[in-house]
Structures are given as C-alpha cells and as structure tokens.
Amino acid sequence: METGNNLTKKGLDGFIIKIIALVLMTIDHTYEFFSANGIHICFNWIGRLSAPLFFFTMAEGFFYTKNRVIYVKRLYLFSVIMSLGKLIAWKISINNPSYSIVHNNIFETFFLIGLNILLFEFLRDKSKELYKKNFAIFIAIIFEIILPLSVYIVSPKIISQIIMSFLPCPLLCEGNILFVALGIAFFYLRNNRREMMIVYFIFAVAFFPFSNISFESVFYNNYQWMMIFSMPLMLLYNGKKGRGMKYLFYIYYPIHVFLLFFISGIINSK
Helix, strand or coil: CCHHHHHHHHHHHHHHEEEEEEHHHHHHHHHHHHHHCCCCCHHHHHCCHHHHHHHHHHHHHHHHHHHHHHHHHHHHHHHHHHHHHHHHHHHHHHHHHCCCCCCCCCCHHHHHHHHHHHHHHHHHHHCCCHHHHHHHHHHHHHHHHHHHHHHHHHHCCCHCCCCCCCCCCCCCCCHHHHHHHHHHHHHHHHCHHHHHHHHHHHHHCCCCCHCCCCCCHHHHHHHHHHHHHHHHHHHHHHCCCCCCCCCCCHHHHHHHHHHHHHHHHHHHHH
16 A cells, blocks of 8 residues: 555556546435435535546646547537437436436536637637638637527427537536636646646635535535545646546446436335
8 A cells, every 4th residue: 555655756647536536426426316315415525526637637638639639529429428318317207206317418518628629729820810710719609609508598498408419508518617617727727737726726716605604505505615625636646647448437427327317216216
C-alpha cells in the first residue's frame, strides 16, 4: 500500500482519476434511483465530486487526442444513444410509476464541451477568413440554441424529446451551460494549474447559499458547492495518461444507469 507521502510524490494519472470519478458517479446515481428506499443523501454529496473530475480528465484527453473531430463525433453518437434510451425509460415510467424518470446524459455535456472547443479553436485560427468565422458562429447559434429551444417550446413532448435527442443544447443539457463553460475553462487553463484552481474554487463557491445559510439549506437543498472537494484530486494529477481502456466509460455509463433504473423499478413494484 502506498503511503500518503508516496502518493503526493507520484500523484494520480488520468486513468486513476477517471476510475475514482466513475465510483463517485455510481454512488451518486445509487442515491438518485434509491433515495426513496432509504439511501442517505450523503451519497449525493459524494457524487458532487464526480462530474468536475470527468470534465478535468476530458480536457486533458481532448488536448492529446489524435483526431478531435472523431472524438466529438463519438461523443455525439453516445449522446444520441443515451437520449433515445432515456426516451424508452420515460415511456416505461409513464406506464408504471414505480420506475423513476431517467435524467442522466452526461454525454450531451461532454459533446457540447468538445464541439465548442472546436468552434473556439476555429475562431482563433488567424488563417481562417472572417466570413467563415461569422458563418460558424451563426451555425452554432442556430443548432445549439435557436433550433433546439424552438423544438422544446413548440413541439408536443414526445415529438420534442425525439428531436431533442439529436440536438444537444447547452441550456438544457445535464449541468446546463455552466458546466459546459467549466469544461471549456479546464481545457484552456490546463497549462496553468494555479489559475485553473482559482477559477474552479470561485465556480464551486458560487453555488454556496450565502443568502440563506442554514444547516438544511447548505446540506439538503443547495449542496452543489461540495464539488469543491474534488480539488485535491485535481491537484494530485501528475500529467500522465495512465492505462487506456477509453471505451470503459462509454460502455459503463449507459449500462449502470439503466441497470439502476430497472432494479429500482422492480423493487418499488413489489
């Protein structure tokens, strides 16, 4: 077993941090699906650390990937698969209230982070003509904001959910535009860990309910601020990729979400 001193010296590689985030995410989702069965809210507190760690490691992976376009396409594919799975789960929950509604699709958030980094990199490219940059911004606004919001507002729910499965929107994705912005910030601050941690600290603290400081508010109503406790793990990152297994998360995420969905539904049906 490594001592704390050895751990500080060696640090944690990207793979280890992903595995930690994976475990934290599973704990979080266990509360989400089994809170009515007596699972304590502390499972959800622990889960606040998960998403930021994934965004942190994604920023590293996105920087080093050989083909960013393929990376984003893969995220989009799994985002669509997850969205269609959510739609099926929603239909099941409508017919049988014992089943919870599935809200999870972090692939949408990942996709939007990657897509907008590609957009920003395109806009930063001095060799690109101004009209191409303006056109890219126009297309992004249409397909990321105007079109999905129009479908969401105007279309009947079942129709909008089907169409929205193919139109991820930063205003409607898991974690919304704030977490998309966080993922992008991790990417552009990756070479300045100190500045990154300052930005992240401010981001996390902003969720603290300063206007209503009470035990219930801080620990039961507005506890997203607990994501701040993922900072030590980020600071322990040693800059190394670690083991591969890049498809582990892509496969594990939908399987564990829908497995928890079905198990909780079966238990609640009894």
